[in-house]
Amino acid sequence: MLLTTPFHLTNKTILITGASSGIGRQCAINCSRMGAHVILLGRRPEALEETANQLAGDRKFIIIAVDLTDYDEVGGKIKEAVQVVGKLDGVIHSAGISTTLPLRMVKPEKLDHYFQTNVTAAIELTRLVTKPVFLSTEGASIIFLSSVMGMVGETGKSIYSLTKGALIAGSKSLALELARKKVRVNCISPGVVETPMSNQAVYTQNEQARQRIQALHPLGLGNVEDIANACIFLLSDAARWVTGTNLVVDGGYTAQ
Ligand SMILES: NC(=O)c1ccc[n+]([C@@H]2O[C@H](COP(=O)([O-])OP(=O)(O)OC[C@H]3O[C@@H](n4cnc5c(N)ncnc54)[C@H](OP(=O)(O)O)[C@@H]3O)[C@@H](O)[C@H]2O)c1
Structure with missing residues (x-):
């Protein structure tokens, strides 16, 4: 007898x-191509349109252009979106910012800025989307994009590491607190993945730096599909018993 796969997102509504x-x-x-209706959130409407152009044609979608640190605006926008595409079965919180700064340049206002985007926005978003008005009656799966820098160190990464480590730590308490609402909360911690963020980073700015970072990943650098696949697993019913964990997807970076 053939099994039906639980590794799909058919008719789930996912906020990204x-x-x-x-x-x-x-x-x-990929969520859309796995059957989900999607809410696309970012600051740049034209870039969100570019994403929308690549979604599966028959799936619902809506764009929200908002800065996640405009905390008072976010709730209203998500409420409007949910009315169009349905209550949320999942959230992938990928919005984030990175920096490489030596300790002498780590000032309180810099810390505040990175914490507001990478941590406070994540908590605020979780607080909002777990209200009954936004949440599917089936519960939901929330994923925070953390980083291997939330687990191990690297020169100049203290601010970024602090914010990403906070997500790994916080997600465990949130998982416990939200289990009674059937909400699962997990992190994914990627190694270096080729994206606009990593392409602007110090560690890819010249050939020598690039070779060094590549050598630290036994399976080579990752690509965005590697992380999307991990997210789809955590969003799907195949992960119904997975909560409070940190899925490391790093090509072996932290195995050493
Ligand atoms: N790439 C890597 O190697 C890597 C490794 C480990 C972890 N990560 C984590 O993975 C996540 C995604 O990284 P990425 O490489 O895809 O970065 P990216 O290409 O730079 O994309 C970052 C996204 O975050 C959004 N964003 C940033 N600040 C925002 C704000 N205040 N309000 C709303 N949206 C905001 C940006 O939206 P707009 O452009 O529209 O403003 C953009 O869509 C991040 O959390 C990052 O820390 C990345």
Whole structure:
């Protein structure tokens, strides 16, 4: 007898932040192609349109152009979106910012800025989407894009590591707190994946730096599909018993 696969997203509604670029964009495209209706959130409407052009033709979608740190605006926009595409079965929170800064340049205002985007926005989003008005009665799967930098260190990455480590730590408490609402909360921690973010980073700015970072990944650098596939697993019913965990997708970076 053949099994029916639980590894699909048919008719689920998924909100993807950071859907205008890199990992978030590919996640949105692949969720739609796996059968989901999608809400695309980012700041740049024209880049979100570019993502929308690559979705599966018969799936519903809506674009929300908003800055996630405009905390008061986000709820209203998501409410409008949910009325169009349906209540949420899942969230991929991919929006984030990165920096490489030596300690002498780590000032409180810099920390605030990175925490607001990478941590406060994640918590605020989770607080919003777990209200009954937004949440599917079946519950939901929430995924935070963390990073291997939330688990291990690298020179100049203290601010970024602090924010990404906070997501790994916070997701465990959120998983416990939200289990009674049938909401699962997990992190995915990628190694270096080729995206606009990594292409602007110090570690890819010259051939020598690129070769060094590549050598640190036994399976080579990742691509956006590698992360989208992991997200689809965590969103799907195949992961119904997975919560409070950190799925490391890093080509072996942290195995050493
Ligand atoms: N690429 C990697 O190697 C790597 C490795 C580990 C972890 N990650 C994590 O994976 C996630 C995605 O990274 P990526 O490489 O895909 O980055 P990216 O290509 O730079 O995309 C970042 C996305 O975040 C959105 N964003 C940033 N600040 C925002 C804000 N205040 N409000 C709303 N949207 C905001 C951007 O939207 P707009 O452009 O429309 O403003 C963009 O869509 C990030 O959380 C990153 O830390 C990436």
